[in-house]
Amino acid sequence: MILAVASGKGGTGKTLVATNMASVAGEVQLVDCDAEEPNVHLFIKPIETEGVIPVTLSLPQIDEGKCTHCGRCAEACEYHALMVLGQQVLLFEELCHGCGACSFVCPEGAISERPKEIGRVEVGKRGSLRLIQGVLHVGEPMPSPVIRKAKALIDPSLMAILDAPPGTSCPVVETVKGADFCCLVTEPTPFGLYDLTLAVGMVKKLGIKMGVVLNRADVGDQGVREYLQGEEIPLLAEIPFDPRISEVCSRGGLVVEELPHYRGLFSSILLKVKELSSGG
Amino acid sequence: MKVVVTASGADLDAPVDPRFGRCSFFVIVDTDTMAFEAVENQAAMAAGGAGVQAAQLVANKGGQAVITGNIGPNAMAGLQAAGVKVYVGAEGTVRKSVELFKEGRLQEATSATASPHSGMGRGRW
Numbered sequence: 209m210i211l212a213v214a215s216g217k218g219g220t221g222k223t224l225v226a227t228n229m230a231s232v233a234g235e236v237q238l239v240d241c242d243a244e245e246p247n248v249h250l251f252i253k254p255i256e257t258e259g260v261i262p263v264t265l266s267l268p269q270i271d272e273g274k275c276t277h278c279g280r281c282a283e284a285c286e287y288h289a290l291m292v293l294g295q296q297v298l299l300f301e302e303l304c305h306g307c308g309a310c311s312f313v314c315p316e317g318a319i320s321e322r323p324k325e326i327g328r329v330e331v332g333k334r335g336s337l338r339l340i341q342g343v344l345h346v347g348e349p350m351p352s353p354v355i356r357k358a359k360a361l362i363d364p365s366l367m368a369i370l371d372a373p374p375g376t377s378c379p380v381v382e383t384v385k386g387a388d389f390c391c392l393v394t395e396p397t398p399f400g401l402y403d404l405t406l407a408v409g410m411v412k413k414l415g416i417k418m419g420v421v422l423n424r425a426d427v428g429d430q431g432v433r434e435y436l437q438g439e440e441i442p443l444l445a446e447i448p449f450d451p452r453i454s455e456v457c458s459r460g461g462l463v464v465e466e467l468p469h470y471r472g473l474f475s476s477i478l479l480k481v482k483e484l485s486s487g488g
Numbered sequence: 489m490k491v492v493v494t495a496s497g498a499d500l501d502a503p504v505d506p507r508f509g510r511c512s513f514f515v516i517v518d519t520d521t522m523a524f525e526a527v528e529n530q531a532a533m534a535a536g537g538a539g540v541q542a543a544q545l546v547a548n549k550g551g552q553a554v555i556t557g558n559i560g561p562n563a564m565a566g567l568q569a570a571g572v573k574v575y576v577g578a579e580g581t582v583r584k585s586v587e588l589f590k591e592g593r594l595q596e597a598t599s600a601t602a603s604p605h606s607g608m609g610r611g612r613w
């Protein structure tokens with residue numbers, strides 16, 4: 209099964225939940241889909257590197273000798289990455305999604321494709337945990353192809369936990385779609401509730417089952433709990449506010465290893481998710 | 489000379505719309521006769537690339553200058569490649585801004601005055 213861990217914004221403890229759940233899940237794949245700022249490796253530190261796979265986009269390359277400047281390519285480009293002038297065709301690389309529509313419609317066969325590396329996927333192992341990490345090159349604007357490539361490397365016979373980017377934008381949707389279950393991490397504050405409602409809206413739209421983990425659950429108010437009851441969204445677990453947890457995280461440690469009495473809490477989230485995703 | 493003014497309405501008395509790629513209308517004015525043609529901006533609500541699309545429209549319409557409020561880097565690059573001059577900081581009506589232009593009182597931009605996506609209502613895509 210594929211379990212996505214997401215949150216309406218950063219800093220809610222999403223990576224804490226994903227990494228610690230993965231560490232008690234036995235044979236598992238942990239996929240860091242936050243390609244703009246991957247940080248799972250800070251906690252998991254893989255020992256063996258299995259491989260690095262480049263992620264490329266196919267950018268159009270225009271042969272000005274063949275081009276008649278008819279303008280069809282620019283009209284066909286949904287992303288408006290091309291501009292055709294009397295004497296030249298301009299490509300705005302950072303707008304191009306590499307979809308190939310322009311070369312498909314060009315009547316002169318003037319467009320060929322040239323690969324451009326926009327990121328890579330790194331695969332490593334630490335014991336029974338396989339870490340798949342998407343890394344977008346600095347300055348590249350489009351993380352989604354890197355996320356797709358990282359997800360394509362998942363072995364479907366084993367469980368996969370996806371650490372989504374923060375927020376509810378395109379890369380988050382790219383991560384969460386196709387998952388069997390989505391675990392949303394939030395805090396019991398008005399801000400946490402607001403971001404949660406956005407995330408819930410997104411997951412609902414994707415038609416994916418979900419549950420919520422409340423982090424720093426014993427500070428704040430009842431708003432999130434009341435909202436969950438009203439929406440009939442299961443509360444999977446409450447992680448208490450414990451300075452030792454923050455301390456372990458700030459050092460890049462794993463709570464389940466350094467504070468072993470929390471192992472049961474993370475295992476119980478996994479069990480509930482399995483139960484909820486198989487039932488009904 | 490043909491100038492393209494970004495506007496929030498479809499005539500000479502419409503206010504200038506300061507957003508180049510995401511304006512509501514392009515009013516294309518012949519500065520000699522003040523004859524004009526208005527084109528609705530199909531890209532006003534597009535997800536991305538509105539500036540490039542608008543620059544393409546200006547080039548297709550044979551515009552020699554653009555009068556607008558702000559312009560982003562992609563649109564600027566496209567217009568420069570097309571040999572179109574860009575005048576920014578325009579205010580008031582289309583008619584007024586064309587007059588100011590004719591009197592040489594508008595400021596010519598040689599680089600972008602807005603960051604990418606700034607004309608959009610939401611944050612990142």
Ligand code: SF4
Pocket residue numbers: 270274275276277278279280281282292297313314315316317318319
């Ligand atoms: S469609 Fe082909 S021939 Fe037409 S402008 Fe584009 S590259 Fe040139």
Ligand code: SF4
Pocket residue numbers: 266267268284285286287288289290303304305306307308309310311
């Ligand atoms: S590959 Fe697709 S996105 Fe890129 S320029 Fe061609 S049509 Fe546009």
